[in-house]
Amino acid sequence: MKFVIRRIGFFVVTLWAAVTFNFMLPRLMPGNPALAMMAQYKGQVNGAALKALEIAFGINTHESLVSSYFQYLGNIAHARFGDSIVFDMRSVSYEVFQALPWTLGLVGVTTAIAFALGTLIGLVAGWRRGSKLDSILPPVFVVTSAFPYFWVGLLFVWLLAYKLKWFPESGGYSINDQVGLNWHFIGDVLSHSLLPALTLVVTAIGGWILTMRNTVITVLAEDYVRMGRAKGLKPWTVMWGYAGRNAILPNLTGFAMSLGFVVSGAILVEYVFNYPGVGYMLLNAVKSEDYALMEALFLLITVAVLLAILVSDILTAVLDPRTRELR
């Protein structure tokens, strides 16, 4: 229990640091949102508009840093992140929550699939070292994961969508879909997500396989595994309960970390597939110096990563009693 409390304490302190950094960042940068907006509209907006925009943004209202800091904390607590320049001044929270399900659905599910499949293949390959499976699958997937995923994405789009026309090649759904919970729309969303999902799985799975396989091989040389075998336990039990349970620990931490990063999206995959998730949103926010949007996304990523680490720490503690000990 002490362990959990200590971890949560650490979580809170890190979160506070991240929030404060988020607050300071745009205030330390030169320029202001009105100028960033003018820069974005270059050549399309009368120079006189700067005055109007500065009024709209409340620039030159002299407010102390301390009071705006507390105001900021209050806003964060209510998930108010201000208005987005990229999205025509629509509220950041609205836009982020519009995009988040797409990313969670696509990247989240593929990360989980890649992890589960990769770990399983790694376990079996490590267990039956030198078998046919071991000599084919890990090398193949290690090679595919060496490809940058946007490159695989481009290849798939070109081959499967453009040449063979098996899949739609861009977007999250067809532009004239009735968005909502109807079968047509759900089917359309699924068919649009298959190609990006395939890209992500193919490129991510190799890492899981390799770590798992190698850890399994190390673990198999441990005395307790030999002991298990010597006791005459079923190979199945030894594989799962002795080798698997111990070998999965590094993968589990890795998985928790990558779950945290799911919210940052797979920027280039979303770019290649014109997918309406938060990854591409982040890219655009940075490009347009949209600090309100950037802050919200950074905070989201920070919180997600911290939560994931917290959960993985606790999970590791459950699986491996040694990590629970206080020294």
Next chain:
Amino acid sequence: MKQRSKLVALLTAGLVVPGVLGGVGFQAASASAKSAPDSHVIANASSGPALTLDNEAGETWPCGFNPFNEGVVTDGLTFGEVYEELVFVDNLESGKTTPWLASAYAWSSNTKTLTFTIRAGVKWSDGVPFTANDVIFTFDLLKKDPALDLNSVWSVLSSVSLKGTNQVVFQFKTAATPYFYYIADETPIVPEHIWSKISDPATYLDAAPIGTGPYTVGKCTPQNITYTANPLYWQPGLPKYKTVYYPSFLSNPPANEDLANGTAQWGSQFIPNIKGYYLSKSPNNHDWFPPIANVSIFFNLKNPLLANLAVRQAMAYAINRPLVSSIGEYGYEPPANQTDIVTPTFSSWVNQGLASKYGYTYNPSKAKSVLEKAGFTENGGVMQKDGQKLSFSIIDVGGNTDWVNDLSIIQQELKAVGIQITPENLTGSTFDSKLYTGEYQLGYNAEFGGPSPYYELREILYSANSAPIGQTASTNWERYSNPATDALINEYATTTNPGTQRKITDELEAVMLSQVPVIPVVEEVDWYQYNTAQTGGWATPSNPYAQPGIYIAPDVGVMLDHLYPKN
């Protein structure tokens, strides 16, 4: 949006493809079929054919249509389609006017009073009649909430009032005829019965806009806006297209592919290698890039070295504008000229005699001789005088990859005559803050322009658009100030006589040529592709009835009124 971002996308595309598929392969690959099945569905989605617009905005649609929201307006989503202007002013025909929500307008003889006669029989799309009070309400709104007054019309207006039942009278503090453009063409008129109930119009979303325009918003999702013809539209029989789709694109390649395969008919895209990728796909595919404003080198005239006319003249002679255009801008943006008059858009305004007298064509030896005559000597490849080297930094926006290209060419050309410049590629807001406050030596940027050359000349030369170093100058970033020039600019504002306007423009051209306060290098264009297979009525070089960029408001509405399905 963001014409610039179209060129930016090229850079991104370049990064994404490390030579494996090659540039062309990339377009073919990552773009592609909203293919046959989708376009089929689109055609059947409603009665009659639909028109599909194609303009990468780098965002999914926020589904707000507030016409005072600059972001929404510069994506061409609302002003033109839904909301309308009093009088349409065509920038491509030297400001030719077409009565719109006002059936007529007249200036008083002292050009301090402007009277609009409001068109009868116009209805808002909810059935409520449109009246002069809506116009007055709209301008009062801009006065009450300066955040909405994007063109600062209240800097010259003193009052807007009703006369009789159907006339609106604008009283000006000073004569300001050029503000006609901002008042009549650039201000969307909103319905009083809706907007009077809105507490904060600047942040109002306006998800279901009520306007007088040819379209209403039918359905909006983050990926697509469906515009539906307004059955109450005041122009009988218009619009001809009952349905218009405006899908959102996050990146250029899929948007370009939709144009190439015919899914979309009207494009405002930057397409690399447009001949091979788009024009060659069908004899019905066309493009046109009408220039509208200059991209110029801005001097900081408060810098003692740059205040020296010889230095500025030498630079004007040393830059090979056609080369910058063909290499830096891939030929899409034509070379500019020192009169600051955008050609061919405003060709008739150029005083050829004057231009050829100064003859700022590429002439490096002349550049050198100008500097030598002014007492500069070469030392180690750099010209200098009294120990001061002609070595400057030039700021630009690093994300505008075409500008970065331009500057590296200009850098080489200036080096050849002994002037050293070092490009500083900045982020947009850093760049703007340096340029606006005058904390730079040289800067590379575009002005906004308007329906006649006067607008850009005024932006550049009028001292009221300037400010002391450290304070924000709205458009006169080089901080040129000359009472005689100011007097000319003020005089233009008092006249509606074309002859006088032309005479003054000539004199302003002379200022540009003799003083070289900035160096126009290339001309910004409207991005425009169109397909004539199923659609007629396009704006063309021989019939430039409106600016053809989808993101240009309110021209987008005028375009939509002209377009019709063949058969």
